[in-house]
Amino acid sequence: MGMFRYVTNRTLSNKAGKEDAGRVKAFVRNGSDTLEGEYKCPECGNEGKINQVFKKPINLKCEKCNFLMRMPKLKGKRK
Numbered sequence: 373m374g375m376f377r378y379v380t381n382r383t384l385s386n387k388a389g390k391e392d393a394g395r396v397k398a399f400v401r402n403g404s405d406t407l408e409g410e411y412k413c414p415e416c417g418n419e420g421k422i423n424q425v426f427k428k429p430i431n432l433k434c435e436k437c438n439f440l441m442r443m444p445k446l447k448g449k450r451k
């Protein structure tokens with residue numbers, strides 16, 4: 373099928389509860405252990421590249437303000 377074994381594309385809420393304050397678009401290629409992509413930090417608005425070892429749960433850190441962007445599983449509970 374696809375070239376990717378993992379893909380995510382989602383918005384991130386900030387501490388104040390604004391739901392689409394940030395976003396993450398990332399993927400892992402087949403045969404790779406590297407998560408690649410880009411993000412927009414929901415706290416400071418910094419936009420940066422993602423390039424880190426892929427492991428779950430995914431935790432991304434904003435390069436600018438060090439805000440930790442958590443990505444809980446999308447399955448199941450949705451408001």
Ligand SMILES: [Zn+2]
Nearest residue numbers: 413416434437
């Ligand atoms: Zn930030």
